[in-house]
Amino acid sequence: MRITAKFRLQLLAQNGIFVVLLIALAALTAFLAHEYRTELDITQNRRHTLSQPTREMLLKLTGPVKITVFATGRGMRGAPRQQIQDFLAPYQRLKSDLSVTFVDPREEPKLAQAAGIRLDGESVLEYSKKNEHLTDYSEQTFVNALMRLARAGERLVMALDGHGERRLNGIANHELGEFGKQLSAKGFRTNTLNLAVAQEVPANASLLLIANPQVDLQAAEVQKLKLYLQKGGNLLWLIDPEPLRGLQPVAEILGLMLSPGTIVDPALRPRSGPPVFASATHYTPHAIFGEFRLNTVFPHARQIEVNESKDWQATKLIEVAPRGWIEMGKLADTVSFDKARDIPGPVNIAIALERHVGERAQRVVVIGSGSFLANTYLGNGGNLDLGINVINWLAGDDALIAIQPRSSLDSYFDLGRGAQYLLLFTFLIFLPLVFAAAGTAIWWRRRKA
Numbered sequence: 001m002r003i004t005a006k007f008r009l010q011l012l013a014q015n016g017i018f019v020v021l022l023i024a025l026a027a028l029t030a031f032l033a034h035e036y037r038t039e040l041d042i043t044q045n046r047r048h049t050l051s052q053p054t055r056e057m058l059l060k061l062t063g064p065v066k067i068t069v070f071a072t073g074r075g076m077r078g079a080p081r082q083q084i085q086d087f088l089a090p091y092q093r094l095k096s097d098l099s100v101t102f103v104d105p106r107e108e109p110k111l112a113q114a115a116g117i118r119l120d121g122e123s124v125l126e127y128s129k130k131n132e133h134l135t136d137y138s139e140q141t142f143v144n145a146l147m148r149l150a151r152a153g154e155r156l157v158m159a160l161d162g163h164g165e166r167r168l169n170g171i172a173n174h175e176l177g178e179f180g181k182q183l184s185a186k187g188f189r190t191n192t193l194n195l196a197v198a199q200e201v202p203a204n205a206s207l208l209l210i211a212n213p214q215v216d217l218q219a220a221e222v223q224k225l226k227l228y229l230q231k232g233g234n235l236l237w238l239i240d241p242e243p244l245r246g247l248q249p250v251a252e253i254l255g256l257m258l259s260p261g262t263i264v265d266p267a268l269r270p271r272s273g274p275p276v277f278a279s280a281t282h283y284t285p286h287a288i289f290g291e292f293r294l295n296t297v298f299p300h301a302r303q304i305e306v307n308e309s310k311d312w313q314a315t316k317l318i319e320v321a322p323r324g325w326i327e328m329g330k331l332a333d334t335v336s337f338d339k340a341r342d343i344p345g346p347v348n349i350a351i352a353l354e355r356h357v358g359e360r361a362q363r364v365v366v367i368g369s370g371s372f373l374a375n376t377y378l379g380n381g382g383n384l385d386l387g388i389n390v391i392n393w394l395a396g397d398d399a400l401i402a403i404q405p406r407s408s409l410d411s412y413f414d415l416g417r418g419a420q421y422l423l424l425f426t427f428l429i430f431l432p433l434v435f436a437a438a439g440t441a442i443w444w445r446r447r448k449a
Contacts, residue, residue: 050090052291054143061150064097066126070105070117084121087137125149148187155395157183158205161192163245164214166238166370168192173376176211179387186388188395195221200228206395207234207363212370216246225250229364232357234394238370241302254353254364255312257305263347263368264335265324268297274331276300278320278349278369279381286315286352288365288393294382298369301349302326315352317365321345352393363394 067088071081081102092098105112105120115124116133123134127149134145159168159176168180168190180190193201193208196218201208208228217225226249229235237250241262244251251258268277278298283289296318303326306314326343327335337344349368356362371377373387392398 050094050139054139055094057143057146057150058091058095058098061095061127061146063128064099065095065146065149067098067100067123068115068126069100069102069121069123070112070115071102071121072104072106084123084137091142144185144187148185151187151397154204155188155206155397156202156204157188157190157207157209157391157395158193158201159190159209159211160195160213162194162196163217166211166374168209171375174371174374176373176375178375178378179373179384182384182388183391186392188391195224198224200224201233205233207236207391209236209238210247211238211373212240212242213245213247218246222246222249226253229253229362230357232360232362234362235364236390236394237364237366238373239302239304239366239368240370241300241368254366255307255309255314256351256366257307259303259305259326259343261302261326261328261343262331263298263301263303263321263324263345263349264327264331265321265345267321267323274327274335275324276331278324278347280318280320280349282319284315284317284319286317287398288317288352288386288389290389292382292385292389294385296382296386297372297377297380298349298367299371299374299377300369301347301372302368303343303347304349304351304366304368306351306353311355312364313354315354316348317350317352318367319346319348321347361396363396365390365394 069081069084071084085100088100092100103111105117119135121135125132125134125145127146130149132145132149134142157168159165161167166174166176168176168183170177183190201224229250239258241260244258262276263278264275265278266275268275268279276299278301280296280298283292298320301320306312322345324345324347325337326347328341328343329338351366353364353366354362372383378384
């Protein structure tokens with residue numbers, strides 16, 4: 001084929017048009033990328049996508065939130081300011097009055113000292129004339145800090161002590177120490193109460209927790225509990241399939257009917273031992289649950305029923321073991337339903353009681369399993385979420401009832417400076433030069449041909 005001057009001119013025109021169109025396409029792509037933002041979260045547990053409870057929590061904050069980040073060029077774990085800003089960006093997009101200000105503590109040492117800053121990358125969150133410090137940037141810790149700021153006033157949870165109860169600071173498997181830590185993270189203050197010494201339940205207590213005493217309470221202690229309820233105090237009572245240890249008068253005030261026996265659910269048969277785990281998958285519509293849809297597990301549960309009363313508004317909360325029963329006999333590795341003795345399911349295991357004492361709204365929740373919040377079983381299903389929701393409702397923080405944000409399952413990944421330079425050189429310098437050289441060589445060969 002003979003290459004004429006006219007043909008060369010046509011090729012040049014075609015190549016010129018191609019280059020112009022390519023540049024126009026690149027410019028259009030850059031414009032669209034700048035104007036329209038699209039993100040795809042492919043991480044495990046969707047760690048970079050705000051969960052629905054987090055969105056609801058932010059929308060419930062009626063006032064502005066101010067965040068001051070004290071960070072040099074590199075903050076926590078070597079993360080630059082940009083990474084902290086990227087973490088906070090989704091919250092800013094959702095809540096327009098959430099402002100973020102960056103301060104270099106080296107340039108403003110007095111300001112950092114006045115704010116009590118101890119770590120590079122530490123933030124101060126301000127809301128409703130209160131503040132919280134943040135050093136770990138994850139959805140769970142951030143939302144917990146906002147929940148603590150959102151609580152109006154102090155929330156004190158008193159736990160009855162002195163009779164072998166499950167403790168909110170205990171580390172044994174049957175204790176409630178991990179649940180107590182979660183309460184502290186959500187802004188509650190916890191303390192113990194020994195009524196053998198204390199004159200009464202403190203008036204500033206948001207609620208009282210009774211978790212399975214192992215020895216009988218004295219008559220004077222029971223009288224103090226009755227007086228607390230008569231004054232309108234809130235109560236969370238966890239009752240295991242054991243004797244009430246002198247608390248029968250309290251059960252009478254609440255109108256409880258407590259049948260003996262342990263709930264057996266064949267659907268949750270363990271590898272060894274009797275099937276004493278009951279699972280709940282559906283819940284009665286109530287403010288405690290909100291949009292709660294998680295399964296919960298109740299080990300060694302008992303039936304909780306209540307007499308109809310003009311004093312209390314009662315709501316049955318949780319039914320379990322639709323194909324199970326209440327075992328009245330001795331528990332063994334193999335159990336079977338006895339029509340003459342056992343009670344067939346489903347079985348209710350939780351009651352919510354409400355009434356007004358004067359101008360005070362009184363709330364009581366009775367759950368027929370203390371083990372479901374124990375250290376051993378707290379991580380099963382939605383046990384923790386349900387426990388936090390119950391405490392929020394009893395404390396009057398209905399607006400904060402939500403499924404708690406899930407902690408990330410992904411490991412932290414941090415590229416070193418050498419790896420960053422390697423990626424920069426490879427993808428932004430080396431590969432483009434290789435492609436340019438290959439294109440030039442092909443063009444030269446074609447021209448020579």
